[in-house]
Amino acid sequence: MMQNIIIGQYVPGKSYVHNLDPRAKLLTTFLFVIIVFLANNWITYALLGAFTISAIVVSRIPIRFIYNGLKPILLIIILTFFLHVFLTKEGPLLFDLGFIEVYQGGVEQGVFISMRLLFLIMITSLLTLTTTPIDITVGLETLLGPFKRFGLPVHEFALMMSIALRFIPTLLEETEKIMKAQAARGAQFSSGPIKERLKSIVPLLVPLFVSAFKRAEDLAMAMEARGYRGGEGRTSIRLLKWEAKDSLLFVFLLVLSIALILLRS
Amino acid sequence: MSDLISVQNVSFRYQEEQPYVLNDVSLTVEKGEWLAIVGHNGSGKSTLARHLNGLLQPEKGDILVEGYNSRDEKSIWEIRRRVGIVFQNPDNQFVGTSVRDDVAFGLENNGVPRVEMIERITESIKRVKMDEYVDQEPHRLSGGQKQRVAIAGIVALRPSIVILDEATSMLDPAGRKEVLETMRELKEEEGMTVISITHDLEEAAKADRMIVMNKGEIIDEGLPATIFQKGEMLEEIGLDLPFPLQMHRALKERGYPLDSLTLSQEDLVDAIWTLQSKN
Ligand SMILES: Nc1ncnc2c1ncn2[C@@H]1O[C@H](COP(=O)(O)OP(=O)(O)O)[C@@H](O)[C@H]1O
Numbered sequence: 001m002m003q004n005i006i007i008g009q010y011v012p013g014k015s016y017v018h019n020l021d022p023r024a025k026l027l028t029t030f031l032f033v034i035i036v037f038l039a040n041n042w043i044t045y046a047l048l049g050a051f052t053i054s055a056i057v058v059s060r061i062p063i064r065f066i067y068n069g070l071k072p073i074l075l076i077i078i079l080t081f082f083l084h085v086f087l088t089k090e091g092p093l094l095f096d097l098g099f100i101e102v103y104q105g106g107v108e109q110g111v112f113i114s115m116r117l118l119f120l121i122m123i124t125s126l127l128t129l130t131t132t133p134i135d136i137t138v139g140l141e142t143l144l145g146p147f148k149r150f151g152l153p154v155h156e157f158a159l160m161m162s163i164a165l166r167f168i169p170t171l172l173e174e175t176e177k178i179m180k181a182q183a184a185r186g187a188q189f190s191s192g193p194i195k196e197r198l199k200s201i202v203p204l205l206v207p208l209f210v211s212a213f214k215r216a217e218d219l220a221m222a223m224e225a226r227g228y229r230g231g232e233g234r235t236s237i238r239l240l241k242w243e244a245k246d247s248l249l250f251v252f253l254l255v256l257s258i259a260l261i262l263l264r265s
Numbered sequence: 266m267s268d269l270i271s272v273q274n275v276s277f278r279y280q281e282e283q284p285y286v287l288n289d290v291s292l293t294v295e296k297g298e299w300l301a302i303v304g305h306n307g308s309g310k311s312t313l314a315r316h317l318n319g320l321l322q323p324e325k326g327d328i329l330v331e332g333y334n335s336r337d338e339k340s341i342w343e344i345r346r347r348v349g350i351v352f353q354n355p356d357n358q359f360v361g362t363s364v365r366d367d368v369a370f371g372l373e374n375n376g377v378p379r380v381e382m383i384e385r386i387t388e389s390i391k392r393v394k395m396d397e398y399v400d401q402e403p404h405r406l407s408g409g410q411k412q413r414v415a416i417a418g419i420v421a422l423r424p425s426i427v428i429l430d431e432a433t434s435m436l437d438p439a440g441r442k443e444v445l446e447t448m449r450e451l452k453e454e455e456g457m458t459v460i461s462i463t464h465d466l467e468e469a470a471k472a473d474r475m476i477v478m479n480k481g482e483i484i485d486e487g488l489p490a491t492i493f494q495k496g497e498m499l500e501e502i503g504l505d506l507p508f509p510l511q512m513h514r515a516l517k518e519r520g521y522p523l524d525s526l527t528l529s530q531e532d533l534v535d536a537i538w539t540l541q542s543k544n
């Protein structure tokens with residue numbers, strides 16, 4: 001469990017997708033979310049599908065990881081599909097079951113919308129599957145850098161993220177320790193009626209919060225002692241390098257967008 | 266030897282209407298010495314340490330670090346760069362998500378250019394013998410290793426003084442030894458000045474000089490050998506005498522003629538085995 005939370009869903013690898021600059025991946029994902037809405041017929045959806053599937057193949061991420069990312073929203077996708085099938089009354093009637101009528105337009109819409117959702121989730125999971133959380137944080141910090149001028153607390157946000165990432169394993173370890181300590185005193189976390197179980201969370205959360213606040217106080221002190229004074233004039237050890245392969249990604253994206261615009265109806 | 270730090274009649278309390286936590290404290294720290302500050306819990310040692318690098322400002326009196334007064338806004342950053350503190354809890358001072366990131370933190374704060382940063386990080390991580398763990402995440406390190414990383418983070422800033430504020434009290438004996446040995450090497454090879462705050466008198470016995478605090482005041486100051494002559498005074502303020510010293514006293518009470526103080530185990534062993542040959 002711990003491993004999962006620390007590194008997010010990151011699956012280590014050395015593929016083209018892994019080695020891309022996190023900024024390139026973030027921007028592509030963002031742009032992809034927009035151009036997905038350009039597709040409106042079979043050929044354009046097929047193009048999006050081809051792009052998504054090639055990205056997954058190139059990343060060499062095992063398909064079960066992609067499926068794991070899809071699982072939580074699979075139900076929503078299926079629900080959306082059937083809503084469209086039953087409620088959209090366009091085009092020729094396909095069949096009539098008496099209480100419901102299914103039209104060709106409905107089936108088409110259902111397939112399109114579900115595909116759109118599917119591609120969106122696949123591409124965004126691919127981002128988190130091939131990029132460590134800390135790289136995503138650094139990428140976001142650099143990309144959003146220009147907005148500092150408008151008072152957006154970009155540096156503070158990035159620091160907060162990285163400290164959260166740093167302390168998740170520590171707090172999980174602590175939770176485990178407190179759970180054992182309370183279990184030794186007779187607390188039951190995994191059995192009994194739901195009301196009892198909720199009650200038993202309290203003696204877990206209280207010490208956890210107390211210690212988290214103590215940690216926060218200590219950490220603030222330690223950071224100050226090491227000369228922390230906000231983002232102003234700060235340099236960074238992490239260096240992002242934009243290379244030809246990152247620009248190449250945008251060429252792909254541009255070709256895809258142009259094709260979508262030309263082929264959409 | 267010259268004064269690195271000079272604390273002049275400093276008084277401080279966290280809130281008004283509360284008693285002073287530091288009461289008219291004066292002391293100097295000399296270049297290249299290992300100074301131990303001992304005292305019972307709550308005697309104001311940590312509060313004093315926080316004054317020495319400008320985390321707290323005195324209510325009365327002044328603190329000078331290499332000539333910079335901690336009251337002066339602009340001096341604060343100079344002082345923080347010169348005085349590093351290793352705190353008690355190894356986990357709560359580890360900021361980075363890896364050893365390299367954590368050592369980089371202080372350098373980043375001080376705006377050190379990246380190329381120089383990498384050089385200094387490599388150098389200081391090697392200094393504390395953590396070079397095999399550069400990319401390691403903190404939760405995979407032992408307490409002693411985390412404290413050594415904290416030392417590396419300070420060393421990378423090229424400070425004049427390192428303060429250990431009970432930095433070994435949460436470690437197991439092996440970790441404690443690691444950290445103290447690292448500091449001793451830094452002192453010997455680089456001439457680092459060390460202030461070690463501890464209530465482990467056995468550790469304090471190895472210092473060049475000792476300061477004893479009680480209830481916010483400095484009640485004694487001098488060579489460890491001199492201070493340990495006053496065993497009763499140390500016990501009175503709630504400190505446990507080192508085992509060799511307790512043995513020494515117990516043996517003396519039973520009429521064995523041990524004269525010079527035995528501060529370390531080796532001293533004690535020597536004193537005991539030479540006892541017979543003297544008679
Ligand atoms: N942040 C604080 N706010 C208020 N009182 C404090 C704070 N920190 C310490 N104190 C009080 O100051 C006194 C000295 O504490 P401290 O300097 O931590 O002692 P030591 O490090 O010798 O154990 C204690 O009585 C403690 O309760």
Ligand SMILES: [Mg+2]
Nearest residue numbers: 310311312431
């Ligand atoms: Mg203390």
